[in-house]
Amino acid sequence: MTLTEKILARAAGKARVEAGDNIWVNADVLMTHDVCGPGTIGVFKREFGKNAKVWDRNKVVIIPDHYIFTADSKSNRNVDILREFVKEQGIPYFYDVIDDPEGTWKFDEVRGNLQRQYGSRYAGVCHTALPQKGHTRPGEILFGTDSHTCMAGAFNQFATGIGNTDAGFVMGTGKLLLKVPETMHFRLEGKMQPGVMAKDIILHVIGEIGFDGATYRAMQFDGAGASSLSIDDRMTVANMAIEAGGKNGIFEFDAQTAAFVDYRCKLNGTKSTYQPVERDRDEKFVYDLVVELDKLEPTVACHPDPGNRKLAKELSHIKLERAYIGSCTGGKTSDFLEFARVLRGRKVAIDTFGVPATPEIVHDLQTARWGEQTVWEILVDAGVRMTENAGCAACLGGPVDTFGRINTPMNCISATNRNFPGRMGHREAKVFLASPATVAASALTGKITDPREFLS
Ligand code: SF4
Numbered sequence: 071m072t073l074t075e076k077i078l079a080r081a082a083g084k085a086r087v088e089a090g091d092n093i094w095v096n097a098d099v100l101m102t103h104d105v106c107g108p109g110t111i112g113v114f115k116r117e118f119g120k121n122a123k124v125w126d127r128n129k130v131v132i133i134p135d136h137y138i139f140t141a142d143s144k145s146n147r148n149v150d151i152l153r154e155f156v157k158e159q160g161i162p163y164f165y166d167v168i169d170d171p172e173g174t175w176k177f178d179e180v181r182g183n184l185q186r187q188y189g190s191r192y193a194g195v196c197h198t199a200l201p202q203k204g205h206t207r208p209g210e211i212l213f214g215t216d217s218h219t220c221m222a223g224a225f226n227q228f229a230t231g232i233g234n235t236d237a238g239f240v241m242g243t244g245k246l247l248l249k250v251p252e253t254m255h256f257r258l259e260g261k262m263q264p265g266v267m268a269k270d271i272i273l274h275v276i277g278e279i280g281f282d283g284a285t286y287r288a289m290q291f292d293g294a295g296a297s298s299l300s301i302d303d304r305m306t307v308a309n310m311a312i313e314a315g316g317k318n319g320i321f322e323f324d325a326q327t328a329a330f331v332d333y334r335c336k337l338n339g340t341k342s343t344y345q346p347v348e349r350d351r352d353e354k355f356v357y358d359l360v361v362e363l364d365k366l367e368p369t370v371a372c373h374p375d376p377g378n379r380k381l382a383k384e385l386s387h388i389k390l391e392r393a394y395i396g397s398c399t400g401g402k403t404s405d406f407l408e409f410a411r412v413l414r415g416r417k418v419a420i421d422t423f424g425v426p427a428t429p430e431i432v433h434d435l436q437t438a439r440w441g442e443q444t445v446w447e448i449l450v451d452a453g454v455r456m457t458e459n460a461g462c463a464a465c466l467g468g469p470v471d472t473f474g475r476i477n478t479p480m481n482c483i484s485a486t487n488r489n490f491p492g493r494m495g496h497r498e499a500k501v502f503l504a505s506p507a508t509v510a511a512s513a514l515t516g517k518i519t520d521p522r523e524f525l526s
Pocket residue numbers: 136195196197216218396397398399461462465466486487
């Protein structure tokens with residue numbers, strides 16, 4: 071069996087499963103957020119009764135992150151609905167934007183978009199927060215009401231996005247009926263060259279198979295090249311499995327995975343036992359691709375979809391009005407460090423927005439020093455508009471006052487993960503997806519630029 075099949079078989083209580091089998095699996099964690107949480111709660115109450123209790127309050131994780139730092143009252147209300155539900159159910163893992171369980175949050179005009187507007191429990195973007203807060207474990211099943219839930223496949227976990235109806239059912243029963251996906255195999259070999267990042271790997275892969283090339287399939291990444299990737303890199307790759315239509319993305323378990331997961335579970339006092347899955351000799355794949363990492367170059371997914379692949383060096387004729395770094399995919403500490411390495415001592419030529427994925431990343435950037443300055447100060451000096459309000463921000467547009475939202479037609483280069491028309495706001499804007507290094511180089515020149523031009 072493949073890694074995915076092994077996890078699903080175990081979760082179904084079966085010795086073996088095959089692609090195409092329909093099986094009932096037990097969920098280990100159900101995650102929801104402010105966009106889909108209220109809808110999920112509505113389905114749960116409608117189907118199980120208004121006094122129903124969730125199947126296991128320790129397995130429901132609620133992370134407001136999408137439409138948070140906005141004056142839009144309907145968005146604010148969504149977070150209030152989550153808070154009321156958590157109180158009613160006694161759910162311990164709720165990463166509220168405020169500390170007062172009886173309070174409500176309102177946008178503070180004085181602090182504005184840049185200064186911190188959250189309390190001590192707020193965790194930022196759900197997919198980055200889940201591992202940081204100790205909720206991702208090898209061999210487990212994670213369902214989330216968000217398509218990029220597949221990011222947790224970096225931890226040798228079956229993680230996939232589900233809709234509100236399915237999530238309402240999981241909330242009541244802890245189970246879900248799933249068809250076992252076929253598995254596509256991506257063997258990574260070699261090492262990335264300077265200026266090339268994990269984002270380039272996944273943009274290359276999606277360019278090979280198309281933005282629907284993995285529809286309802288598992289994407290398994292392994293090989294020596296996969297082992298050489300950091301945990302952050304694996305998260306970037308697994309995150310974008312859905313951009314090829316994948317059901318999930320998954321990596322092997324190794325010492326790096328163990329070190330990360332063990333540390334985070336201990337730090338947060340979450341469940342620390344787990345059972346990883348290993349590769350079998352009889353794995354059956356529907357597709358095989360070897361990706362030679364040392365041959366990859368900085369890559370861009372052009373408007374209007376993540377599979378529209380070109381090399382950055384071929385696109386220097388594309389003028390830009392905006393650069394954006396952030397999101398679960400591109401807003402991690404390591405992403406900002408690569409971004410800062412290119413920008414250090416230089417000035418951006420276009421509007422450039424920086425949105426760390428989580429408060430912990432804000433803290434990392436504000437405390438990491440390169441010489442006399444923190445990385446945060448280096449970025450601000452370079453002209454980047456850095457916000458302390460970690461979250462999804464303009465990755466998916468959001469209310470019109472969302473930080474970095476594209477409100478007029480323009481070209482934007484972005485370290486995010488999706489670029490269908492309207493994704494970051496205006497329907498006529500064009501979004502070009504790239505690595506943080508390519509976004510930084512392009513911000514310096516005002517046109518799409520290969521970052522190797524700025525790396526000595
Ligand atoms: S940062 Fe973007 S892709 Fe990630 S969860 Fe938020 S909206 Fe979705």
